[in-house]
Amino acid sequence: MTAKRSAMILAGGEARRVNGREKYLFSYQGCSFISRLVTTFEGLVDEIVIVAKNKKQTEHFAGLPEIVRCTWDTQPGLGPIGGISAGLNEIKGELVFISACDMPTIHKPIVQYLFENIEGYDAIIPEWENTDLEPLHAVYRVSALREYIGKHESLSLRDMVNTLNTKRIAPEMFRTVDPDLESFRNVNTLEELLAMGPEAAYQEKHPEK
Numbered sequence: 001m002t003a004k005r006s007a008m009i010l011a012g013g014e015a016r017r018v019n020g021r022e023k024y025l026f027s028y029q030g031c032s033f034i035s036r037l038v039t040t041f042e043g044l045v046d047e048i049v050i051v052a053k054n055k056k057q058t059e060h061f062a063g064l065p066e067i068v069r070c071t072w073d074t075q076p077g078l079g080p081i082g083g084i085s086a087g088l089n090e091i092k093g094e095l096v097f098i099s100a101c102d103m104p105t106i107h108k109p110i111v112q113y114l115f116e117n118i119e120g121y122d123a124i125i126p127e128w129e130n131t132d133l134e135p136l137h138a139v140y141r142v143s144a145l146r147e148y149i150g151k152h153e154s155l156s157l158r159d160m161v162n163t164l165n166t167k168r169i170a171p172e173m174f175r176t177v178d179p180d181l182e183s184f185r186n187v188n189t190l191e192e193l194l195a196m197g198p199e200a201a202y203q204e205k206h207p208e209k
Helices: 033-041 056-061 080-088 108-116 142-151 157-163 190-194
Strands: 005-010 026-028 047-052 068-072 095-100 123-126 137-141 166-169 200-202
Touching: 005 033, 005 080, 026 033, 033 047, 033 108, 047 056, 047 080, 056 068, 068 080, 080 095, 080 142, 080 157, 095 108, 095 142, 108 137, 137 142, 190 200
Parallel strands: 005 047, 005 095, 047 068, 123 166
Antiparallel strands: 026 200, 095 137, 123 137
16 A cells, blocks of 8 residues: 655745745746645645744645645744654654755656655655755655654754665656756745746745635
């Protein structure tokens, strides 16, 4: 039987490099980043959990498809680990793909591959030749994540990956379905947003309803 799959989108960062703007409101090709991610994950997972910065921020995600649920970071200031911990309290799946909200061009076939090839590992994570990891573009076994966060105090995602029984794969292998490896693009600054071209913009409104 196929393990129940979930997706977790971390949307509660401080966004210091974009002057506090909400990066999930950035848009590309006429669609907000958050809606693009939801569309990517639909059909691949049984549920999508968005982890917001606080309870008020969850109101921004009203009107998204029924597959989406929201929670918020109850331990602010801990970075992605805090968001993941909050999301795990809501997740019902056995496997979870975790992403940040600033990755608008994640490719569905790559997510599918990660789910299908985790095998008996705790995680399957793309790793570049210089050993840089993509921990927010990876699939994890939910039980292993819960056990790790319950026992460890480190806030480092690399520490988490190195502690788990992790399967590492080279992003280069995905060029057949994603020639420019756009799936791994993350937009940290307004300059990076504008560099995506004329179809990228910051919209002063909530995600599509």
